[in-house]
Amino acid sequence: MILAVHKYLALLRSIKFSRYHREELVNLSAIQFRFAEKTRPQHYATWISEHMAWPLPAEFLLAGPMLIWDWDSDAEREVGEAKIAEYLQQFRVHESRVFLMAKKDEH
Secondary structure: OHHHHHHHHHHHHHOOOOHHHHHHHHHHHHHHHHOOOOOOHHHHHHHHHHHOOOOOOHHHOOOOOOOOOOOOOHHHHHHHHHHHHHHHHHOOHHHOOOOOOOOOOOO
8 A cells, every 4th residue: 555655656756737637626626615515513613613723814714724726827836836846756755654553452
């Protein structure tokens, strides 16, 4: 499993991040937000109170944690793509740590 994850990350490093991928993420998050299922009031209140600590303006309190916004300009897109590439470069096998956990009886 770990090898498969690292091979997938290597595949992501080898391809160019296209504008289409970002647009798909934006559209899917908008659909998921728009057609979200109803939740129990106490769970929703807890969720809202946890996200109130995020550095978001008050008008984005409901949508901020769930939506992905498209980049407004080419400069933002270039910065975002560079940041994604930087993060992918950091996800290497020699820089990762894996913990194997099991119950004592099953180990």
